[in-house]
Amino acid sequence: MKVLMLGWELPPHNSGGLGVACLQLSKALAKSGADIDFILPYSSDEKYEFMRVTSAQPKNVKSIFKSQAYDSYKYILQDGKEVSVSIADQQQAYEIAVGEIIKGKEFDVIHAHDWLTFRAGLRAKQQTGKPLIAHVHSIERDRAGGKHGNPLVREIEYTGFMMADRIIAVSGRVKKMIAEDYSIPEDKIEVVHNSIDQSFLEPLDTNNAYKYLEYMKGQGWSVVVNIGRLTIQKGLPHFLRAAGEVAKFAPKTFFLIVGDGEQRDELIELAAEQGIADRVIFTGFQRGKNWRDAYSVADLFVMPSVSEPFGLTPLEAVAYGTPAMISKQSGISEVLQNCLKVDYWDEHEMANQIVGLLQNSSLRDELHQNAYREYERMSWSKAANQLMDIYRSHTEKVFA
Amino acid sequence: MSKKAVVLYLHAHQPFRLRHYTIFDAAKQHNYFETENDYDYDNKRIIEKVANKSYIPTNRKLLDLLNKHPGFHVNLSLSGVFLEQLEKWSPDTLKSFQELVKTGRVEIASETYHHSLAFFYNREEFEIQVEMHRKKIKELFDVTPTVFRNTELAYNNELAEWAESAGFKGILAEGWDPVLGWKTSNYMYRPAGTKNIKLLLKNYKLSDDIAFRFGNKDWNEWPLTADKFTNWLNETKDAELFNLFMDYETFGEHQWEDKGIFDFLEHWPAKWLENSENTFMTFSQAIEAFEPKAEVDMPNTITWADAERDLTAWIGNPMQQQAIKALYDFSQKVIDTNDWDLIEDWRKLQTSDHFYYMCTKWFSDGDVHAYFSPYKSPYEGFINFMNTYQDLRFRLSEKGAEV
Numbered sequence: 001m002k003v004l005m006l007g008w009e010l011p012p013h014n015s016g017g018l019g020v021a022c023l024q025l026s027k028a029l030a031k032s033g034a035d036i037d038f039i040l041p042y043s044s045d046e047k048y049e050f051m052r053v054t055s056a057q058p059k060n061v062k063s064i065f066k067s068q069a070y071d072s073y074k075y076i077l078q079d080g081k082e083v084s085v086s087i088a089d090q091q092q093a094y095e096i097a098v099g100e101i102i103k104g105k106e107f108d109v110i111h112a113h114d115w116l117t118f119r120a121g122l123r124a125k126q127q128t129g130k131p132l133i134a135h136v137h138s139i140e141r142d143r144a145g146g147k148h149g150n151p152l153v154r155e156i157e158y159t160g161f162m163m164a165d166r167i168i169a170v171s172g173r174v175k176k177m178i179a180e181d182y183s184i185p186e187d188k189i190e191v192v193h194n195s196i197d198q199s200f201l202e203p204l205d206t207n208n209a210y211k212y213l214e215y216m217k218g219q220g221w222s223v224v225v226n227i228g229r230l231t232i233q234k235g236l237p238h239f240l241r242a243a244g245e246v247a248k249f250a251p252k253t254f255f256l257i258v259g260d261g262e263q264r265d266e267l268i269e270l271a272a273e274q275g276i277a278d279r280v281i282f283t284g285f286q287r288g289k290n291w292r293d294a295y296s297v298a299d300l301f302v303m304p305s306v307s308e309p310f311g312l313t314p315l316e317a318v319a320y321g322t323p324a325m326i327s328k329q330s331g332i333s334e335v336l337q338n339c340l341k342v343d344y345w346d347e348h349e350m351a352n353q354i355v356g357l358l359q360n361s362s363l364r365d366e367l368h369q370n371a372y373r374e375y376e377r378m379s380w381s382k383a384a385n386q387l388m389d390i391y392r393s394h395t396e397k398v399f400a
Numbered sequence: 401m402s403k404k405a406v407v408l409y410l411h412a413h414q415p416f417r418l419r420h421y422t423i424f425d426a427a428k429q430h431n432y433f434e435t436e437n438d439y440d441y442d443n444k445r446i447i448e449k450v451a452n453k454s455y456i457p458t459n460r461k462l463l464d465l466l467n468k469h470p471g472f473h474v475n476l477s478l479s480g481v482f483l484e485q486l487e488k489w490s491p492d493t494l495k496s497f498q499e500l501v502k503t504g505r506v507e508i509a510s511e512t513y514h515h516s517l518a519f520f521y522n523r524e525e526f527e528i529q530v531e532m533h534r535k536k537i538k539e540l541f542d543v544t545p546t547v548f549r550n551t552e553l554a555y556n557n558e559l560a561e562w563a564e565s566a567g568f569k570g571i572l573a574e575g576w577d578p579v580l581g582w583k584t585s586n587y588m589y590r591p592a593g594t595k596n597i598k599l600l601l602k603n604y605k606l607s608d609d610i611a612f613r614f615g616n617k618d619w620n621e622w623p624l625t626a627d628k629f630t631n632w633l634n635e636t637k638d639a640e641l642f643n644l645f646m647d648y649e650t651f652g653e654h655q656w657e658d659k660g661i662f663d664f665l666e667h668w669p670a671k672w673l674e675n676s677e678n679t680f681m682t683f684s685q686a687i688e689a690f691e692p693k694a695e696v697d698m699p700n701t702i703t704w705a706d707a708e709r710d711l712t713a714w715i716g717n718p719m720q721q722q723a724i725k726a727l728y729d730f731s732q733k734v735i736d737t738n739d740w741d742l743i744e745d746w747r748k749l750q751t752s753d754h755f756y757y758m759c760t761k762w763f764s765d766g767d768v769h770a771y772f773s774p775y776k777s778p779y780e781g782f783i784n785f786m787n788t789y790q791d792l793r794f795r796l797s798e799k800g801a802e803v
Binding site for chain 1: 422423424426427428717718719721722723726760777779782783786787789790791793794797803
C-alpha cells in the first residue's frame with residue numbers, strides 16, 4: 001500500500017500534538033505494511049527510517065524555516081533573498097508544490113492531516129483520481145475555544161470534508177462535531193483514536209530540573225502542573241480560578257504553567273487577581289528535559305481544555321509518574337478511564353477534586369497505578385490496522 | 401524685598417537590575433544581580449554608559465558653575481544602591497560627586513538606601529534603610545543630611561510627621577495644584593500636623609519644562625533658551641523660591657547633549673544671577689531664609705510621577721501589589737535569619753524600579769516609559785522578579801523559616 005501523506009509538521013519541528021501524532025501513526029502504519037511518502041511544508045534534515053520525507057517548496061525557493069508557532073514562515077529564495085510568509089500564503093505554496101512533487105510519484109491513497117493540508121490533498125486527488133482520506137486532529141471550533149472561529153478556515157474544512165472519500169476523526173467527540181458543524185453524514189466519518197508510542201518518550205534521569213519545587217515538596221508543598229500552549233482552547237483561566245480556590249484549602253500548593261501563547265499575559269494578571277501570584281510559576285515554552293521533568297515533579301497534571309479533540313498530554317503525565325485530571329470535553333476521556341474528569345467550566349468541582357487528591361496520597365497513588373496499566377496497554381497498532389482497512393476499502397473497489 | 405531663590409535639586413539613582421533569572425535557577429544560585437551576561441540588564445554597562453553621557457559631564461559643568469558663580473548652589477539626592485554601583489564600577493564619578501560636596505555649596509538629601517517604598521509597608525525596615533543611607537553619605541561625603549525626600553517623592557502627612565520626629569528640618573514633595581488649591585509651590589510651607597519641619601514643594605511646571613519638554617520640538621516654547629527661562633522666573637511676581645526638582649539624568653541621558661541641554665545648564669544660572677536680587681540656595685539655606693506661608697494638608701499619598709501623581713506606576717496593578725506584598729510578608733523571617741547576604745538581597749529586591757517594570761499603564765500605548773525598562777514587557781519583568789522571590793523562599797526555608 002503506497003501512501004501519500006500530507007502533514008504540516010513533524011518532531012522535532014512541531015509546535016504541538018499534531019506533529020507527534022503524525023509521526024507515531026506513520027511509524028505504526030509502516031510496520032503494518034504501508035509505504036509512506038510524507039510531504040512537509042518546510043525544509044528538514046531529520047531522517048526517519050520508516051518513511052521518505054520530502055519538503056514541498058516552490059521552484060524558486062531554496063529552503064523554508066518554520067517558526068515555533070503556526071503563524072509565520074521564512075523563505076530563503078534561490079537568489080539568497082529572505083521573505084516572510086503568512087500561513088495563508090504558505091498553505092497555497094504547499095498546495096502548488098505538492099501538485100508538482102506528485103507528478104513523479106506513485107501512490108494508492110492520499111492521507112491529509114488537518115485543514116492546512118486539505119487544499120493540497122484536494123489538488124492531488126484532482127490530478128490523480130486517487131482516494132483522499134481527510135484526517136481530523138482538530139476543527140476550527142476546537143481551536144477557537146468553542147467559538148465560531150475563522151470562516152475562511154471553516155470553508156476549507158467544509159470543502160475538504162465534502163470532497164474527501166473518507167474522514168478520520170481522532171475521537172468520537174470530533175466525529176460528532178464534524179457532523180454537527182458541517183452537516184456531514186456520520187457514516188462518512190470513522191473514529192480512529194490516537195494513542196501513545198512508549199518508545200518515543202525519553203526516560204527521566206535522577207536529577208529533576210525543578211530543583212526548587214522538589215525541595216519545597218520536601219517541605220510539605222504540592223505541585224499541580226499544566227503543560228501546553230497558552231491559548232483559548234486550553235481553558236487555563238478556569239484552571240487558575242480553580243487554583244485560587246485550591247489555595248484557600250491547600251495554601252502550600254504551586255501551580256506550574258509550562259508553555260507559551262497569546263494568553264500568557266492575561267493569565268499572569270489573572271493569577272495576580274486570584275491572589276496567588278506567589279504560587280503560580282510561568283516557565284515559558286520548554287522542551288526535552290525541562291518538559292519531561294515538569295510532568296514528573298508534579299503531584300497532579302490538569303488538562304482543563306474547553307475543547308480538546310484528543311489530548312495526549314495526560315498520557316504523557318501518566319507515563320512520567322503523575323496522575324491526571326482532564327476535562328470531559330476531551331477526546332482522551334473516551335479512552336483513559338483512571339483519571340479525574342470534570343467539566344472545564346466547573347471550577348468549583350475542579351478545585352474540590354484537586355484538593356481531594358493533594359490531601360490524599362493513597363488516592364493519588366491508586367489513580368496513577370491504574371492509569372499506568374492503561375497506558376502500558378496502549379499502542380498505535382490498533383489505529384494502524386483500522387487505517388489499513390480503510391485504505392483497502394477505498395483502493396480495492398467493487399466497480400472498476 | 402528679599403531675594404528670589406532657585407532651589408535646584410537633582411535626584412540620581414540606578415537600581416541593581418536583576419539578571420535573567422529562571423525557575424531553573426531557583427534553589428541553585430542566588431546571584432540575582434549578576435547581570436554581566438544580560439546586555440539589556442547589565443548594571444555595570446549601564447552605569448558606565450550613563451556616567452559618560454550624564455554624570456561625568458554634568459558634574460564637570462556643575463563644578464565650573466560653582467567655581468564661577470558664588471551665588472550658585474545645588475542639591476542632590478544619591479540613592480545608596482546608586483552609590484554602591486559607583487564605588488564598584490565608576491569611582492571617577494563618585495570622586496566628581498565628592499568634589500562637588502566639598503565646595504560646601506552642595507547639599508545632599510536623606511532618603512532610603514535602597515530607593516524603596518518601605519515607608520508604606522514596613523516602618524521599621526524603612527527607618528533602617530534611612531539610617532543605612534545616612535551612614536553611607538557620612539562615610540563617602542562626611543556630611544549628614546537634614547532634609548528628607550522619600551522614594552519617588554511619595555509624600556503624605558504621616559511621612560512629614562515621621563520626618564519631624566526623626567529630627568529633619570525639611571521635607572520635599574510634589575507641588576500638585578489639585579492638592580494645593582490657591583497656594584503656589586513658590587513659597588515655603590508647613591506640613592499639616594507638624595510644628596517645626598518645613599515643606600518644599602516642587603514647581604512641576606518649570607521643572608518639567610527642563611526635565612521633559614526641553615528637547616521636544618513639538619512644544620510651542622521650543623527651543624528653551626537661558627534667556628527665555630530666566631524671563632519666566634523673573635516675571636513670576638508671586639514667588640519667593642522656585643523649587644526645580646528633577647532626575648539628575650535629565651542632563652545628558654533623558655535630554656541628550658546634542659539637544660543643547662549642557663549649554664542650557666551652563667548659561668541659565670549665569671543669566672539668572674545677572675540680577676542681584678536673584679540667587680540659588682541649598683535646602684538648608686532656603687529653610688533658614690523663608691518662613692512657612694501656610695499649612696499644607698496631604699492626607700493622601702502624592703508622588704512626582706505621571707498625570708495621576710500617585711503610586712499607581714509602582715503598585716497600581718494586581719501583579720505589582722502581590723509582588724510587593726509577598727516581598728514584605730517575608731520581612732520578619734528575613735531579618736530573623738541574621739544572614740546578611742540574604743537580608744541585603746531582600747532589600748535590593750525592594751528597589752522601586754523592579755515594580756515599575758511591571759507597570760501596565762502605558763504598555764498598550766507602547767510609549768516613552770519603555771525606555772526605562774530593560775524588559776520586553778511588564779509581564780516578563782514580573783516573571784523574572786517572582787522567580788527570584790521563589791528562590792528567596794527557598795533560602796528562608798533552608799534557614800528553618802516556615803514559608
